[in-house]
Amino acid sequence: MSGNGPDERAGAAADGAGGWPVDLTGVTETVVTTLGPNGLWNAAALGVFTGDEDGDSDSGAASKPPTATAKTWGNTRTRRNFRRQGEGYVQFVDDPVTFVDAALSISEHEAPVLESAAAWTRVAVESIDRGTENGTEWVAWRLRPLESAIERETVPTINRGFGAVVEATVAASRLGVVGYDDDQLRERLAYCESVVERAGGPRERAALERVRECADW
Amino acid sequence: MSGNGPDERAGAAADGAGGWPVDLTGVTETVVTTLGPNGLWNAAALGVFTGDEDGDSDSGAASKPPTATAKTWGNTRTRRNFRRQGEGYVQFVDDPVTFVDAALSISEHEAPVLESAAAWTRVAVESIDRGTENGTEWVAWRLRPLESAIERETVPTINRGFGAVVEATVAASRLGVVGYDDDQLRERLAYCESVVERAGGPRERAALERVRECADW
Numbered sequence: 553m554s555g556n557g558p559d560e561r562a563g564a565a566a567d568g569a570g571g572w573p574v575d576l577t578g579v580t581e582t583v584v585t586t587l588g589p590n591g592l593w594n595a596a597a598l599g600v601f602t603g604d605e606d607g608d609s610d611s612g613a614a615s616k617p618p619t620a621t622a623k624t625w626g627n628t629r630t631r632r633n634f635r636r637q638g639e640g641y642v643q644f645v646d647d648p649v650t651f652v653d654a655a656l657s658i659s660e661h662e663a664p665v666l667e668s669a670a671a672w673t674r675v676a677v678e679s680i681d682r683g684t685e686n687g688t689e690w691v692a693w694r695l696r697p698l699e700s701a702i703e704r705e706t707v708p709t710i711n712r713g714f715g716a717v718v719e720a721t722v723a724a725s726r727l728g729v730v731g732y733d734d735d736q737l738r739e740r741l742a743y744c745e746s747v748v749e750r751a752g753g754p755r756e757r758a759a760l761e762r763v764r765e766c767a768d769w
Numbered sequence: 770m771s772g773n774g775p776d777e778r779a780g781a782a783a784d785g786a787g788g789w790p791v792d793l794t795g796v797t798e799t800v801v802t803t804l805g806p807n808g809l810w811n812a813a814a815l816g817v818f819t820g821d822e823d824g825d826s827d828s829g830a831a832s833k834p835p836t837a838t839a840k841t842w843g844n845t846r847t848r849r850n851f852r853r854q855g856e857g858y859v860q861f862v863d864d865p866v867t868f869v870d871a872a873l874s875i876s877e878h879e880a881p882v883l884e885s886a887a888a889w890t891r892v893a894v895e896s897i898d899r900g901t902e903n904g905t906e907w908v909a910w911r912l913r914p915l916e917s918a919i920e921r922e923t924v925p926t927i928n929r930g931f932g933a934v935v936e937a938t939v940a941a942s943r944l945g946v947v948g949y950d951d952d953q954l955r956e957r958l959a960y961c962e963s964v965v966e967r968a969g970g971p972r973e974r975a976a977l978e979r980v981r982e983c984a985d986w
Contacts, residue, residue, distance in 0.1 A: 573924055574923070574924040574926055576926070577928070577969075577970025577971060577972070577973075578928055578930050578968050578969045578970035578973060579928065579929065579930070579967065579968035579969075580926050580927065580928055581927040581928070581929060582927070599968070644924050644925060644926050644927075645925075645927075646925035646927075651927070670924050670925050671924040702924055705922035705923055705924055706791070706922055706923065706924075706925050707790055707791040707861050707887050707888040707919055707922055708861060708862075708863035708887050708923050708925065709791055709793070709797050709799075709861050710797065710798035710799070710861075710862075710863075710868070710935060711794070711795055711796065711797055711798070712796065712798060712932075712935060712936070712939070713795050713796070714932075715929075715931075715932025715933075715935060715936065716932075718927060718929060718932060719929070719932065719964075722929070740960075743957075747936075750796065751795050751796035751816070752794075752795045752796075753794025753795035754794060755794070756794075756795060
């Protein structure tokens with residue numbers, strides 16, 4: 553709502569320094585901003601994995617908060633900036649257009665915290681694993697929360713159009729990638745489109761247009 | 770969190786009497802409870818439609834809040850109770866198991882407001898249209914908010930597993946229904962299952978198990 557620098561927000565920190573501002577389970581789709589060599593903050597989609605019942609014991613002691621990890625795929629800005637800076641801002645957004653822009657386009661900003669972030673966490677990142685899948689190099693990162701703030705809370709609502717935009721984004725990002733079937737992806741995109749037409753609001757429809765513009769679809 | 774009778778909650782009313790406790794756009798998937806002849810409140814899934822940019826003018830004057838409508842399909846408990854009572858409680862839930870139970874099973878409760886409702890609105894309902902599609906009689910209802918309360922707000926997070934549970938519920942409810950292709954629905958269910966396995970947390974996995982139990986899947 554208000555400014556978008558993190559400094560004046562530290563007072564709103566959720567759990568003091570250290571914790572996440574929300575309970576994370578499974579994979580939470582977030583937007584991460586990382587500082588690039590051009591002095592701008594690059595926004596990209598990042599799936600944050602949290603161990604549930606298995607009780608990840610990466611950190612040695614049985615400590616809270618749970619270990620959060622994320623993978624970068626390929627030689628992306630996020631990977632390069634993580635490596636150079638060792639940190640980034642993980643953001644919880646609920647605007648579908650912001651999510652699509654981060655996932656499918658180059659989205660650069662002067663400040664690390666986006667207008668549409670409902671909450672954010674500054675994290676220290678450390679690479680813990682790497683590998684190659686279908687010719688794409690991935691790096692796994694451990695995310696350690698340093699500082700968090702909640703900007704705004706909402707009554708949770710369920711909109712199938714919103715979910716369909718997220719699925720469309722995932723499918724679109726895989727078009728032309730080795731290991732995925734383009735016909736199947738396009739079929740899924742058509743289904744997502746029908747759901748957005750039926751159940752989405754204006755922001756979901758705008759977001760799907762952005763998917764169409766950004767992807768080869 | 771606390772009790773589940775609406776009376777002591779009126780003080781928390783969002784917009785005073787009359788409004789919805791959230792901005793609604795497109796179709797919002799809710800759970801509605803309606804009082805049955807057995808004295809119990811029946812919980813069922815209800816998609817609430819709100820006119821966006823078109824500016825629905827059903828109510829004559831250009832008045833806020835926007836007109837909300839919903840359709841019941843077939844001779845359901847919700848339709849019968851709407852007809853008998855002329856009202857119900859529309860609830861905004863974020864627990865996937867509650868949503869699946871309401872959508873796919875007979876779910877009856879002693880109190881109108883569910884434990885897992887983040888917010889609720891008591892609505893007066895009036896049938897405004899009816900028709901038949903593929904042999905199923907539908908009735909369209911106008912929903913007029915009478916009283917609302919917010920129980921709890923959250924930082925919005927995106928979990929693909931949650932969206933996949935909602936999609937699985939829709940697909941499962943159409944299995945065996947004239948006008949839908951079972952093979953296509955089962956393919957969609959398999960995809961939803963793969964997303965829940967990959968991205969869901971424990972509640973999403975439990976919810977998908979419920980879909981499997983309730984539906985012929």
